[in-house]
Amino acid sequence: MKQLLEEAKLLQEQIVADRRYLHQIPEVGMDLPESAAYIEKRLAEMGIESHRCGVMEESVRQKYIKMGFPDMRASTGVVATIGSGSPCIMLRADFDALPMEEINDLPFCSKRNASHMCGHDTHAAMLLGAAKLLKDHESELKGTVKLMFQPGEEMGYGSKTMIDDGLLENPKVDAAMAIHIFSTTPVGQVTYCSGVASSSLDTFAIHIQGKGGHSSTPDLCVDPIMIANQIYTALNMLMTREVSPQAVATLSGGVMRSGTAVNIIPDTADLQVGLRTYNVEARKHVLERLPEIVDAYAKAWHGEYEITMFNCPCTFTDETTTKELLESVAEMVGEKNIQAMPPMAGTEDFSYVAEQVPSTFLVLGAGGPEQYPHHNPRMVLDESVFYQGAAIHANCAIEWLNKHSK
Ligand SMILES: [Zn+2]
Ligand SMILES: [Zn+2]
Incomplete structure (x- = not known):
């Protein structure tokens, strides 16, 4: 599977370009029309069909208005599948930004009153990279890979709007994984949680x-x-x-x-x-x-x-799924770069998926302890790990399908 890592390396420039584009058009909340359109356009360029997924119930919409959030009329999740039939593994990337200004001196900085200071732009870009790898290997897939691009993670509800709109059906999702990039974790290190991953x-x-x-x-x-x-x-x-x-x-x-x-x-x-x-x-x-x-x-x-x-809710990871997927992660980053971590004090709405499907949640390091943390206006990420993120996603999906196809 080292071959896949080499293929991912060749996509690095494109992944960085996708990330930088999304970085410059940060959108906050559930309704992210420009970012969703970009993801759809990129999938279409790879010959991958996608559809919108997410329902904004009136009661939920009103609740957010009551709390002082801007009116969010839609939830712009994007879903695509590669391969066909059962079983099905889902890969999750969120792509919403935060309502805060970026204070960095980078050529691709956000000039809006919002910014990707949680790194969700990189999640979407890495999953687009994985999409390309998986499409190139589609004929070898022993089942379906579902790609979930979700808005509204920072609202703690984006994944739920997609689940309510049938995300986990047609085809039924049997396992799921998400990767969160982290500015304070050393570059190229992958950490995972056993049991509870977030509060x-x-x-x-x-x-x-x-x-x-x-x-x-x-x-x-x-x-x-x-x-x-x-x-x-x-x-x-x-x-x-x-x-x-x-x-x-x-x-x-x-x-x-x-x-x-x-x-x-x-x-x-x-x-x-x-x-x-x-x-x-x-x-x-x-x-x-x-x-x-x-x-x-x-x-x-x-x-x-x-x-x-x-x-x-809390994100609960599934022990067996985590163990299986970590073997595929090790093929991409090496065993020595994988470490267990205690649960995150923060919250992650991937929890709604993990409630219904055996799941795992991984952190990919793109910095180090000396770096500014997430949600800080000076947070920066080391772009050199992006292709690894794409390779991890793709390899986990391929190998999981190999193991679980009937
Ligand atoms: Zn965040
Ligand atoms: Zn985040």
């Missing part, structure tokens, strides 16, 4: 409706600031009193907003808290108890409330 993230936006009035007459008002304050304190107590100290679970408030002047008791208050954990039991408990606590404190002080919730 869950549940976001609660709590809107409290009080009754505003003059600060001299609190008895005639319902003070939403006080209710928000008590809810916040109670939620922190919930974490220390009802969640096992064995469970790694954090609840943090990121938004607390209310009021305009000292002599006005405001009408409303907003509180947003996020729960992250690797522990399914702890998560279940807090998901049940949080609404009860909000309800009790709001009612105790005659307030009303509304909770808007966003949920993204």
